[in-house]
Amino acid sequence: MGLLYGLIAVGLALIFGLMDVTNFAHGEFLMIAMYLSFFLFAFFAIDPLLSAPLVAAAMFVFGAVVYLLIVRFAMRAKTNAGMVQIFTTFGLAIVMRGLAQFFFTPDYRSIPQSWLGGKTISFAGIFLPEPQLVGALVSIAAFAGLYFFIHRTDFGRALEATREDPGAVALVGIDKNRVFAFGWGLGAGLVGLAGAIMAVFFYIYPDVGASFALIAYVTVALGGFGSVFGAFAGGIIVGLVEAVTALMLPPSLKSVGIYAVYLLVVFIRPRGLFGSM
Amino acid sequence: MTISRRDVLLGATATAALVPLAARAQTSEVVIGVIYPFSGGSAQQGVDAQKAYETALEVINKDTDFDLPLAKGEGLPGLGGAKVRLVFADHQADPQKGRAEAERLITQEKVSAIIGTYQSAVAVTVSQICERYQIPFVSADNSSPSLHRRGLKYYFRAAPHDEMYSAAMFDFFDALKKKGTKIETLALFHEDTIFGTDSGNAQAKIAGERGYKIVSDIKYRANSPSLSAEVQQLKTANADVLMPSSYTTDGILLVKTMAELGYKPNAIVAQDAGFSEKALYDAVGDKLEGVISRGTFSLDLAQKRPMVGKINEMFKARSGKDFNDLTSRQFMGLIILADAISRAKSTDGEKIRDALAATDIPGEQTIMPWKRVKFDEMGQNNDADPVLLQYVGGKFVTIFPPQAAIAEAIWPMK
Amino acid sequence: MDKNFAARRRRDLIVAGALATLAALAPLFVKDVYVQNILILTLMYAALSQSWNILSGYCGQISLGHALYFGIGAYTTELLFTKFGVLPWFGMLAGGGIAALIAMGLGYPFFRLRGHYFVIATIVIAEIGLLLFQNWEWAGAAMGITIPVRGDSWLKFQFLRSKLPYFYFALGLCCLAWFVTWWLEDSKWGFWWRAVKDNPEAAESLGVVVFNSKMGAAAVSAFLVAVGGAFYAQFLAYIDPESVMGFQFSLLMALPAVLGGIGTLWGPVLGAAILIPMTELTRSYIGGSGRGVDLIVYGALIVAISLALPQGLVSLFSRAKAKNQVKNQVKGATR
The missing domain is CATH 3.40.50.2300 (Response regulator)
Structure with a gap:
């Protein structure tokens, strides 16, 4: 489960952590991705596992468009840019929920049959559900890919440079908006992957994103902003802490363990475990 | 101002x-x-x-x-x-x-x-x-x-209300026990808002009065992103009957997680809510053959x-x-x-x-x-008899109480 | 003291007095309880947002966890009332005091955190509070607490149908929060906060005093919000963890200030006066369709205002006098 939290968080790690843009609509991005996956299944009978790249591609476009149409302007604010970002994306989240309810109806959906759904590998008494297993593998691949991308390609360096000093990069001919639109697209695309995997074993309705959003924020912050590896580690820690807390306390308090660990970590290391900013 | x-x-x-x-x-x-x-x-x-x-x-x-x-x-x-x-x-x-x-x-x-x-x-x-x-x-x-x-x-x-429903469930257990079915241990699984808390309390109270042993009483957070840890505990407890009180969302997740973790209880007797929703059976109906839910309504009445x-x-x-x-x-x-x-x-x-x-x-x-x-002085209708329904072959059949039942309960569930 | 600065402050005070008097007369004309209900909520959120603004606007410590203090105010009052028969008036003060103490206890480690780390920490601490109350049997857990209403009583601060006492209490709280803000603007604390905002390096040299003043701001802010929570509990006569500690309260406290103008004297009031009626009316008149249209309208408005007026609606008023004010503020800060 921890790796799945990581998978949901990886897109946020890019947008929130690397570009330093607050995105309160992250859960809603996930919701849209899950719906896409559901509709591809319902109308074209494409298994979520196959449609994952499609969903990711669609979400890439969606993320880039959202950036160009809305977030770009939120970043232009000269004063209290943080608040403007928080509330612009928060308003966006509400609109997305409303639109989802309008077009998709509030009915609970779920994908009844899929290649992975409900299958389990049992190994020496330990059960490993296949969707989670695939999710974990995809998660590791996504993190490795993003890590490579940020640290080994020109674009990754451009992204980092743009965040640190937009004025300077403009001088060397990098268009800030293009870089960030690409970054948002990538972030949303990663959420798309997560959504497609989640759709296999989770229910889907307009408010579904809310359950995951806070966990994703905590995951990214726990690992530290600006660190891809941090978000990965954060996901694993969150998953482990949740499992351990559920054994020691009443399960309804299991999130308390996650939150407490976050507070403990940032009190000791105010920049998260591997944060650089 | x-x-x-x-x-x-x-x-x-x-x-x-x-x-x-x-x-x-x-x-x-x-x-x-x-x-x-x-x-x-x-x-x-x-x-x-x-x-x-x-x-x-x-x-x-x-x-x-x-x-x-x-x-x-x-x-x-x-x-x-x-x-x-x-x-x-x-x-x-x-x-x-x-x-x-x-x-x-x-x-x-x-x-x-x-x-x-x-x-x-x-x-x-x-x-x-x-x-x-x-x-x-x-x-x-x-x-x-x-x-x-x-x-x-x-x-x-x-x-x-939920106490009447829960009482009907225990009446049903008593009746089964008389026929020689073994029902001793129960696992309660309820969400943490008013509905689940009230239902869990009512069930725990009646279980105590009628001598059933609760081996696991799990209260979970509604709309949790994951129920793996909870289901693991249920599986370890392995009670004769699992009694969930969940809304639709958690119900779907519960059933899916149970399938993934390979937990198959002998019987599930659910406190309605999610377990009477079409959405839940659309999603995971194939895994719920033989689930029993309380209810107030049954199409069998037609x-x-x-x-x-x-x-x-x-x-x-x-x-x-x-x-x-x-x-x-x-x-x-x-x-x-x-x-x-x-x-x-x-x-x-x-x-x-x-x-x-x-x-x-x-x-x-x-x-x-x-x-x-007919309402009593508190405004409650005490003559509203709940029924228990079993999900068999894609639809619900009434199995309890005897005067409303049209079929015998299948126990344990498949 | 600068003359212009003093003049502006005098003018603010006069405007506030006039508005408060007007508001106090409003019930003479507004007899409809639904509209009165909206007015009460508007005043309450204006007060809450004003209190939130002290810490998050003026000090720049953006908290999205103030629901914790709101809930503590509500729960302290009602637990004392239903379990020990303590009158809500005392419970209110007790709740405020407890909230202020907690805010200071949390402030010590929290103020070391910066930016997103701080924001997330505040969200998380409020969630922990919510979960603890949700599981605390003695405090009613998820069942919440129903406050027995036996009839109109000023002593117990409960009224069957009349909304007026609630209205005047909310108005009073709103005036108090405004006045505290007004007073802080010209205090030593206000001076430090401005200095820190204008010049982050100054923060280093001022270190300890600024830290202490932030603790003070957190305590004042939490106290006022907790009193608001106690008021809400009395007004609703029923509380459960979800409905007094949910994340939406943290957001609803911040939204008016942000829309109206964060870190300004008039922002929260202005924001609440527009946002709350809008929320209520969209829900009441287009929310019954079950199609989410109210959400779309509400969300789109928030996006539009945050994008179009990043400094809040207040900037509409001040644009004309912008030059003047900048000068004033600089002088005020360096006085």
């Missing part, structure tokens, strides 16, 4: 816009307020409820030949055939908003009564407001037992009472779904309320209250398997 004139103007225009409506309301129609969540996490229940009430409205306002109160003839006979009009309001599962909407419906829309609310927490505040304005509140589908024990005069509930089937068809035409445990209660709630208004021959809250208190409808004149509808 915060009230700009703009506010006052806004408010004033809003009121002005409503005055004609309210004035019209008093002449030839009776207005009833319907408060549900129409947006947010449980919007689906609100939308389904709206369809159920519209179906009931059709039965009341149009001439139909069902053996239900008010079905024959148009409108309310006691008020010279006055038509019933419904005003829907959205409470977004927030007690404060429920309260504000109740007050708006009473003072602006001049409703004669209010019906609602799905969430029990909202029912608490809505019924308080109704009490203050002396307007009857019919709790159509709230099942929390604490609701009718607050000494309210204007509170009415025709359907059973075999004995053909009108149940016909009314179900009317509802299906609107919503694309069969009546379930919630929508049937909502339908019946409005019929009972409208019947009382007709007998009161008045739209005055106090007179309607007295008429409601005097309600005595035989079970045959409902679409429910109830003995009758």
Whole structure:
């Protein structure tokens, strides 16, 4: 489960952590991705596992468009840019929920049959559900890919440079908006992957994103902003802490363990475990 | 100092816009307020409820030949055939908003009564407001037992509450035990809002009284992103019966997680809610062959009472779904309320209250398997017998109590 | 003291007095309880947002966890009332005091955190509070607490149908929060906060005193919000964890200030006066459709205002006098 939290968080790690843009609509991005996956299944009978790249591609476009149409302007604010970002994306989240309810109806959906759904590998008494297993593998691949991308390609360096000093990069001919639109697209695309995997074993309705959003924020912050590896580690820690807390306390308090660990970590290391900013 | 004139103007225009409506309301129609969540996490229940009430409205306002109160003839006979009009309001599962909407419906829309609310927490505040304005509140589908024990005069509930439901489950266990089935240990699994907490408490209490052992009592956070740890505990406890009290979302996740972790209990006896929703069976029905849920409604009744089937068809035409445990209660709630208004021959809250208190409808004149509808001094109908239904071959069959059952329970489940 | 600065402050005070008087007269004209209900909520959120603004606007410590203090105020008051028969008036003060103490206890480790880390920490701490109350049997857990209403009583601060006492209490709270803000603007604390905002390096040299003043701001802010929570509990006569500690309260406290103008004297009031009626009216008149149109309208408006007026609606008023004010502020800060 921890790796799945990581998978949901990886897109946020890019947008929130690397570009330093607050995105309160992250859960809603996930919701849209899950719906896409559901509709591809319902109308074209494409298994979520196959449609994952499609969903990711669609979400890439969606993320880039959202950036160009809305977030770009939120970043232009000269004063209290943080608040403007928080509330612009928060308003966006509400609109997305409303639109989802309008077009998709509030009915609970779920994908009844899929290649992975409900299958389990049992190994020496330990059960490993296949969707989670695939999710974990995809998660590791996504993190490795993003890590490579940020640290080994020109674009990754451009992204980092743009965040640190937009004025300077403009001088060397990098268009800030293009870089960030690409970054948002990538972030949303990663959420798309997560959504497609989640759709296999989770229910889907307009408010579904809310359950995951806070966990994703905590995951990214726990690992530290600006660190891809941090978000990965954060996901694993969150998953482990949740499992351990559920054994020691009443399960309804299991999130308390996650939150407490976050507070403990940032009190000791105010920049998260591997944060650089 | 915060009230700009703009506010006052806004408010004033809003009121002005409503005055004609309210004035019209008093002449030839009776207005009833319907408060549900129409947006947010449980919007689906609100939308389904709206369809159920519209179906009931059709039965009341149009001439139909069902053996239900008010079905024959148009409108309310006691008020010279006055038509019933419904005003829907959205409470977004927030007690404060429920309260504000109740007050708006009473003072602006001049409703004669209010019906609602799905969430029990909202029912608490809505019924308080109704009490203050002396307007009857019919709790159509709230099942929390604490609701009718607050000494309210204007509170009415025709359907059973969770203690009655839980008692029926244990009656069923006792009956099975007499036939030699082994049922000793139970696992409770309930969510942490009012519904789950109340239900879990009721089940734990009755289990203690009747000598069943609770090997696992898990309270979980509603809408959790994961239930793996919880299911792992259930699996370790491996009780004879698993008793979940969950809404649809958690219900789906629970069943999926159980399948993934390879947990197959001997039997599941569910406290309705999610386990009577079509969405849940659409999602994971294949894994639920033989699950038992309590309920107040069963389509099997259509075999004995053909009108149940016909009314179900009317509802299906609107919503694309069969009546379930919630929508049937909502339908019946409005019929009972409208019947009382007709007998009161008045739209005055106090007179309607007295008429409601005097309600005595035989079970045959409902679409429910109830003995009758008659409220005690707390406004609770104690003759609303719950039934237990088993999900077999893609539909529900009634298995308990014996007088309503059409099949023997399959135990253990497949 | 600068003359212009003093003049502006005098003018603010006069405007506030006039508005408060007007507001106090409003119930003479507004008899409809639904509209009164909206007015009360507007005043309450204006007060809450004003209190939130002290810490998050003026000090720049953006908290999205103030629901914790709101809930503590509500729960302290009602637990004391229903379990020990303590009158809500005392419970209110007790709740405020407890909230202020907690805010200071949390402030010590929290103020070391910066930016997103701080924001997330505040969200998380409020969630922990919510979960603890949700599981605390003695405090009613998920069942919440129903406050028995026996009739009109000023002593118990409960009224069956009349909204006026609630209205005047909310108005009073709003005035108090405004006045505290007004007073802080010209205090030593206000001076430090401005200095720190204008010049982050100054923060280093001022270190300890600024830290202490932030603790003070957190305590004042939490106290006022907790009193608001106690008021809400009395007004609703029923509380459960979800409905007084939910995340939406944290957001609803911040939204008016942000829309109106964060870190300004008039922002929260202005924001609440527009936002709350809008929320209520969209829900009441287009929310019954079950299609989410109210959400779309509400969300789109928030996006539009945040994008079009990043400094809040207040900037509409001040644009004309912008030059003047900048000068004033600089002088005020360097006085």
